[in-house]
Amino acid sequence: MDEETEPPEQTEQPATESVVCARCGTTAGDDTVPVTWLSSVEDGRRLHFCESCARLHIRAIESRLDSLWW
Numbered sequence: 001m002d003e004e005t006e007p008p009e010q011t012e013q014p015a016t017e018s019v020v021c022a023r024c025g026t027t028a029g030d031d032t033v034p035v036t037w038l039s040s041v042e043d044g045r046r047l048h049f050c051e052s053c054a055r056l057h058i059r060a061i062e063s064r065l066d067s068l069w070w
Helices: 051-056 058-062
Strands: 038-042 045-049
Touching: 038 051, 051 058
Parallel strands: none
Antiparallel strands: 038 045
8 A cells, every 4th residue: 555645844834914023023015025034933933034133133143043132
């Protein structure tokens, strides 16, 4: 008997509502994540950070610190 394999999980889920920066609350223009924004998974949740917040905290991000530290 052949075993059926499960399809691989999608890594990038499309946003279902407007995208908001987890740090400052800036809202993206539409329901897609802008390519200049940073995406992070912390404690199983996907967070998005605007370009300004990502630039301001780049050293903490590169050090892999959770956003609670910055």
